[in-house]
Amino acid sequence: MSRTAELIITQANIHTMDAHCPRAEAIAIRDGRILAVGSNRDIEALANSGTRRIDAQGRLLLPGLQDTHVHFQLSSADMYHSADLYEAQTLDELLSTIRDFAKANPNKLWVRGVGFSTSRFTPEQLTKEALDNVTDGRPALMFANDYHNGWANSAAFAAAGVHPGSPEPENGSYLRLADGTPKGWLIEDAIWAMGRIAPSYTDDDFLEAMAHYSKVFNSRGITGVLDAMVSRNYMKNYQASFERADLTLRVRATSKVFAHKPLAEQLNDLIDLRRTYQGDRVSLHSAKFFLDGTLENGTAVLLQPRSDNGGNAELMFTQEQINEYFAAFDRERFQLHVHSIADGAVRAAIDGIEYARKHNGTWDARHQLAHLQVVEPSDIPRMRELGILGNFQTLWAQPIPDTDRIADAMLGPARTPWIYPIGECIRQGVTCMLSSDWGVTSFDPFQIIQCAVTRQDPTAGEHGPVHTPQHRISVEDAISGYTINAAHAAWRDDCTGSLSVGKYADLIIVDRDLFSISPYDIGQTQVLLTLLEGQEVHRHQQFGG
Known part of the structure; x- marks a missing residue:
């Protein structure tokens, strides 16, 4: 050389x-x-x-920098081709934004939007009739900023065949009136069921959007991503974008596994995807599992019932399924990437990973739990012992009054000190990454790093309120979470993540x-x-x- x-x-x-x-x-x-x-x-x-x-x-x-939990392709297309609802503070602003977008795009068969706040707007406000009034008779589907809730109009429900007596989708629901008529609000997989009815983005739509946002990500120092939920078509588009020299990011990816689909069929599909896409710039290495939803819509799974009403949600997989599916993908040497919001889902994921290790032996799996909004303290040393990585979106670990009111009421005073406990995880030796979950919230890594270090609103300054300050981390740990630890989580620390000879x-x-x-x-x-x-x-x- x-x-x-x-x-x-x-x-x-x-x-x-x-x-x-x-x-x-x-x-x-x-x-x-x-x-x-x-x-x-x-x-x-x-x-x-x-x-x-x-x-x-x-x-x-x-x-x-590397963002190890981001919906890059989908969010690029949503941001580039849909109404941007993130900044709407009032119902009038929200409806006005959608109306203006619909008027500016008369040739779109469906009116799409993304980013409305589930803590700011309620199902009682976001009815199908309200959306009917601003979408000129076309079907319309709006995604919330968390991508776990949605809002549709009458024409969309008609196109999807949702009416009194129609079935609910697996792991999802349409909120309904007393007579069974849909109200307008959609929860979890009901959103994606509706999305499959709507005309999908074309490949050219995805490629155009990714070319734009690759450069935007580069401008904020990001050179690699882990797309947290891809399909076969997404992988094809990533490869095409790379071959066109438009994709100026490294892409590692994880593909969603469903509880209602046969295990063998899904396992074989991911094996084929991994075999097809295994380059340094575009590759798939991981199986994605959703075990629960969100606190805000009541679909997060807690170890103990809610403090406000005594309720709880159910896991999206049974524990028996978790054990079986985790063991099967672990046996085939896939990383597991697990959406686990509340401590019940976290416990179920850890138990499933422990089960897989007992049956398959120990290997350098680097299984990771994403979000970790509430963690039972005794599960943190289990994460370290099992080599489980913690993937935190620390922008959410700042005071956010709308969502904090919901979380505080649900969790009560005994559990709220364990919200986004990245500080305690690091102190106990858990390898942790920082990431964005874009387009749920901003992908800006420096805002996210600042929140990790201060646990305060970046716009409020040092005298602003602090969220669980015991979980603040150092600048060094935060930058590690975007560099060497992120590369470790994406299985590419052999060639990225540090400025070492040969990388x-x-x-x-x-x-x-x-x-x-x-x-x-x-x-x-x-x-x-x-x-x-x-x-x-x-x-x-x-x-x-």
């Missing part, structure tokens, strides 16, 4: 996230990989007249030293340069290095 660098970056404040060589001044790159890391003098010695040079001007240089040159330069500034300034960080395999995929207009 030639020792002459194609590109060198000098005068940098490098945090490599490699414990064997944690700090450096400069880095050399050749053939898309890291040739050397060291002092300015050592790296300059690897350059010649043909070497490209970047002067980092003393800025912080980090490995590229891909996926890296970023930012405008401030995250390790020394006030944590309340982290969210304002600007990315000056992003490289993927040594190639620029983003350069800030003000960076002249």
